[in-house]
Amino acid sequence: MNQALVTIRDLHVTLGGQPILRGVNATLGRGRITALIGLNGSGKTTLLRAILKEVPYTGRIDFHCGHDHRRPTPQHVGYVPQKLNIEARLPLTVRDLLGLALQRRPLFLGVGRRTAREMEDLLARVWLPPSFLERPVEKLSGGELQRVLLALALHPQPELLLLDEPAAGIDFQHEEKFYDLIAGLNRTTGVTILLVSHDISVVSKHAHHVLCLKDGQVQCEASPQEIVAGEMLAQTFGAEKAAFSHHHPVR
Ligand SMILES: Nc1ncnc2c1ncn2[C@@H]1O[C@H](COP(=O)(O)OP(=O)(O)OP(=O)(O)O)[C@@H](O)[C@H]1O
Ligand SMILES: [Mg+2]
Structure with a gap:
């Protein structure tokens, strides 16, 4: 993999006494779009919130930012939440x-x-x-x-963009434009993106790298092509693989 913007090592998050993330290891390549997939409740939103330091965690989340790689946080982290808590x-x-x-x-x-x-x-x-x-x-x-x-x-112009199912509720006509916009931003500004999506067609079209989360752990990681072609979907989604690979959202 090329240079990392964020490295995550042995990340554990416990919420309400329950282990939610259980030893996540992952790397977000600088300037790349990483897709995060997994069933409902697998810990995707929790991982984003840990990166934002909104939930307590153990383990390491290291940022390697800008020109000075010792800086602890990126210039600006943009975040589109799955739902609004206001x-x-x-x-x-x-x-x-x-x-x-x-x-x-x-x-x-x-x-x-x-x-x-x-x-x-x-x-x-x-x-x-x-x-x-x-x-x-x-x-x-x-x-x-x-x-x-x-x-x-x-x-301001983000260095890292965390998008949690950002197109949820967006109609078909605008959804494609929405993802084209995000991909265009990535190309023109080099912003690093972590994108949660249930839509395998979006993942295969736009992501450079895919992380599959299952029960709070990284089940697999691969290129979008490998994910679509290989057994990874079955491992991550079990019986729901069929629905997923037919471009329907996994719900
Ligand atoms: N504050 C909390 N207290 C207790 N449990 C929590 C809390 N927040 C999340 N959880 C639990 O953690 C698990 C992972 O939740 P998370 O929102 O990260 O899943 P997700 O992968 O984003 O799911 P979805 O696809 O439905 O958005 C779920 O079982 C959820 O109920
Ligand atoms: Mg979520």
Whole structure:
């Protein structure tokens, strides 16, 4: 493998007294798209949250960042969560949400012209028109919210992007564009991506490397081609392999 951006060694996470991750070893290649696959409850989201240091863990997660490889964390980690843990009825508009992230001064002072322009540019990157700035976050559809969250994750320019089923709720027409956008970002900016997906067609089209998680351990890792062709799917998904290899989400 080429140079690593993140190395994970003997990672253990225990939640609610239950071992969730049990000795995970993995490497995220710099500038590569690594797909993380596995059944519901196998620990995918927990692994992302450990990388974000949102859950306590033992073992090592080492970042080898930027020009100075001794720096402990990447320049910026973008994260699109599987589900939003904020109060869904929060009376925020998209402008407020982006404004909180984009400008340092308090929102009640209003949004400066440059910030307003940046917001529109960010929305345009996920094909949302400027009029979306006025939309209340609580009224967005699932797919629209995912796109706003991706826009948020793109500012400032991330060095590592953690995407937890980012296209969940996005319609077929936009899903392909969504992944093309992510792959394009990877090509043009060199951002390293860890992508949780249940969709093997997405994995085989866009990922450079695949990690299969099973019961909190890395069951196998391989190229997407090897994953699709080989026995790895059967090992990871058991009887559900058939559903997975026919491009249906494993649920
Ligand atoms: N805070 C918590 N306390 C106790 N158990 C937890 C906690 N968070 C997650 N778990 C458990 O850890 C296991 C792994 O959860 P995780 O969300 O990482 O799975 P996942 O692979 O992302 O699944 P999915 O495909 O459904 O998103 C599950 O059994 C879940 O119930
Ligand atoms: Mg999950």
